[in-house]
Amino acid sequence: MLTIDRATHDAIVEHARRDHPDEACGVVAGPAGSDRPARFVPMLNAAMSPTFYEFDSGDLLKLYRDMDDNDEEPVVIYHSHTATEAYPSRTDISLAQEPGAHYVLVSTRDGAHEKGPVDFRSFRILDGVVSEEEVTLVERYDDDVSQTQKAADR
Amino acid sequence: MTIEVRIPTILRPYTDGERAVDGKGDSVAELIENLEADHAGIKERLIEDGRVRRFVNVYVNDEDIRYTGGLDTSLADGDSVVILPAVAGGAPRSDDTAAAAEGGPRRGPEGRLGTAVAGG
Numbered sequence: 324m325l326t327i328d329r330a331t332h333d334a335i336v337e338h339a340r341r342d343h344p345d346e347a348c349g350v351v352a353g354p355a356g357s358d359r360p361a362r363f364v365p366m367l368n369a370a371m372s373p374t375f376y377e378f379d380s381g382d383l384l385k386l387y388r389d390m391d392d393n394d395e396e397p398v399v400i401y402h403s404h405t406a407t408e409a410y411p412s413r414t415d416i417s418l419a420q421e422p423g424a425h426y427v428l429v430s431t432r433d434g435a436h437e438k439g440p441v442d443f444r445s446f447r448i449l450d451g452v453v454s455e456e457e458v459t460l461v462e463r464y465d466d467d468v469s470q471t472q473k474a475a476d477r
Numbered sequence: 478m479t480i481e482v483r484i485p486t487i488l489r490p491y492t493d494g495e496r497a498v499d500g501k502g503d504s505v506a507e508l509i510e511n512l513e514a515d516h517a518g519i520k521e522r523l524i525e526d527g528r529v530r531r532f533v534n535v536y537v538n539d540e541d542i543r544y545t546g547g548l549d550t551s552l553a554d555g556d557s558v559v560i561l562p563a564v565a566g567g568a569p570r571s572d573d574t575a576a577a578a579e580g581g582p583r584r585g586p587e588g589r590l591g592t593a594v595a596g597g
Contacts, residue, residue: 346567346568348564348566350564366564370565372567373568374567374568375565375566375567375568376565376566376567377563377564377565377566378563378564378565380534380541380543380563381541383534383561383563383564384534384536384539384541384559384561387559387561396486400564402566404568404569405568406568407568407569410569411566412566412567412568412569413569414566414567414568414569415566415567418532418563418565418566418567419566420485420487420532420562420563420564421486421487421562421564422486422487423486
């Protein structure tokens, strides 16, 4: 199950809407071992494409250095599909290379980039096998809010 | 000589879980050969057809080796090497989602780092 705070959820949706019709992508980092998505990091889609996304290689290195420095890991890796459902494509599955991450897919198809609900789904992708998981929205993380805030402030 | 090599999560099974290992070599190609000697199987995850896989990034002192000579990029004592899997994906083709949902062929684009079946 993915537990995510509403502000981060909304930020992902907003990013997907803003970049539509290109795919939007990014990460939500969190303290290592916490499974808590705390620090929203929208990334540039270097492919600038409606059908493909890829983090820029320099941005990717900086992202991982920052996470290392903060003792964080990529808790969520998200991207949007802009004309199809919020489900991992075969390409998404074969390129999923972070075994610990929640892969979040959102869809801005059918006018969802302008108004109405945006599908927001989460998956585990391990060795080519996709498992959808429940998404639980919380207003804030109950315990240890200070740690979450600290990570967000870095 | 010693070169620190940062290992991404998905390759840590090859390094007994270590996040970084010491390597040696005068070039990235040599370094990878030497890594293979200690961590059998890792080379196949990194190289395909004599080149670094498309969805694997290797950096020497923060420079992506795609821009510094690829596997021929030279190394010196004290250099740092980082290996990172690309973060990438794409929208489905028309029949793609259904095939994936049915557990269709798992082989994907060449070049991914995380599977032993990649490369064909």
